[in-house]
Amino acid sequence: MPRQDKGGQGEDWREQNRAMWDATLPGHLKSPVYDVEAFRAGALSLQKHEVEDLGDVRGRSLVHLQCHFGLDTLSWARLGAQVTGLDFSGAAMAAARALAAETGLEARFVTADVYDAPSALGETYDIVYTGVGALPWLPDMDRWARVVRDLLKPGGELYLFEFHPVEWMLDEAGDGTRLRYSYFTPPEGFREGGAVTYAGGHESESDASSVQWNHPLGEVVTALIHAGLTIMELRELDRNILESWESMVKTEDGLYAMPPGKPSLPFMYVLRAKC
Numbered sequence: 001m002p003r004q005d006k007g008g009q010g011e012d013w014r015e016q017n018r019a020m021w022d023a024t025l026p027g028h029l030k031s032p033v034y035d036v037e038a039f040r041a042g043a044l045s046l047q048k049h050e051v052e053d054l055g056d057v058r059g060r061s062l063v064h065l066q067c068h069f070g071l072d073t074l075s076w077a078r079l080g081a082q083v084t085g086l087d088f089s090g091a092a093m094a095a096a097r098a099l100a101a102e103t104g105l106e107a108r109f110v111t112a113d114v115y116d117a118p119s120a121l122g123e124t125y126d127i128v129y130t131g132v133g134a135l136p137w138l139p140d141m142d143r144w145a146r147v148v149r150d151l152l153k154p155g156g157e158l159y160l161f162e163f164h165p166v167e168w169m170l171d172e173a174g175d176g177t178r179l180r181y182s183y184f185t186p187p188e189g190f191r192e193g194g195a196v197t198y199a200g201g202h203e204s205e206s207d208a209s210s211v212q213w214n215h216p217l218g219e220v221v222t223a224l225i226h227a228g229l230t231i232m233e234l235r236e237l238d239r240n241i242l243e244s245w246e247s248m249v250k251t252e253d254g255l256y257a258m259p260p261g262k263p264s265l266p267f268m269y270v271l272r273a274k275c
């Protein structure tokens with residue numbers, strides 16, 4: 001089926017995905033993967049390398065695209081950034097505002113589609129931060145890259161920390177060394193994916209369908225270059241934030257790697273680009 005509109009208008013993917021994310025939220029608020037209790041007690045949900053990479057964010061303006069219920073956004077606020085989070089799930093934005101109020105952290109949370117972010121937010125930022133399961137929900141990388149550009153101040157930076165498209169191809173069963181899914185996505189997206197389960201099961205079948213796109217690294221990089229950004233760094237990681245297979249071993253930075261004797265694989269990547 002040809003994609004009628006790369007931006008996705010006139011297609012059902014947006015409503016389907018939003019319903020799935022709204023329904024997933026209550027489980028995620030209780031999930032040990034997110035560990036809201038630790039955050040309430042003062043912990044950061046960010047990875048060590050993210051904090052080290054971006055350095056001192058005090059006083060810098062940061063927008064977090066697809067921020068879910070704002071845990072990472074509020075972690076940047078805890079480090080002193082002036083933060084804005086955006087997500088198309090109104091339920092997630094309400095939960096994020098409640099968490100900000102409860103923890104006394106200042107933040108603005110806006111309910112909007114990523115593709116409408118520049119008009120919905122009406123301002124530009126020093127840092128656009130995004131990732132960890134964000135890009136697979138978007139059909140069009142060219143349009144996303146233009147949104148990122150339009151949100152950045154001159155000299156501002158995109159910090160993207162995302163699952164590697166190769167990680168997507170691996171069979172959930174077994175030990176993570178078997179390929180199951182395609183690297184390239186059909187135009188209509190992958191529709192057999194169902195609900196996300198990385199942070200707990202899904203209770204209702206009716207809202208469990210979703211549409212996703214695996215975006216090859218070349219597609220992401222090329223979209224950003226075409227939008228006028230300068231790529232500063234593309235770092236592939238042999239570690240995963242999730243313990244996706246039982247045989248994985250925990251590393252000193254708290255991430256998970258393949259065990260000795262198994263081939264290493266690119267599980268995640270960091271991409272930094274400047275406007």
Ligand SMILES: C[S@@+](CC[C@H](N)C(=O)[O-])C[C@H]1O[C@@H](n2cnc3c(N)ncnc32)[C@H](O)[C@@H]1O
Nearest residue numbers: 021066067068087088089113114131132133137
């Ligand atoms: C896996 S979360 C990623 C957020 C964050 N990295 C995390 O792990 O909490 C994906 C988020 O993308 C949001 N999302 C998906 N498609 C979107 C769109 N078109 N516009 C805005 N938000 C979207 C969902 O509501 C969900 O909160």
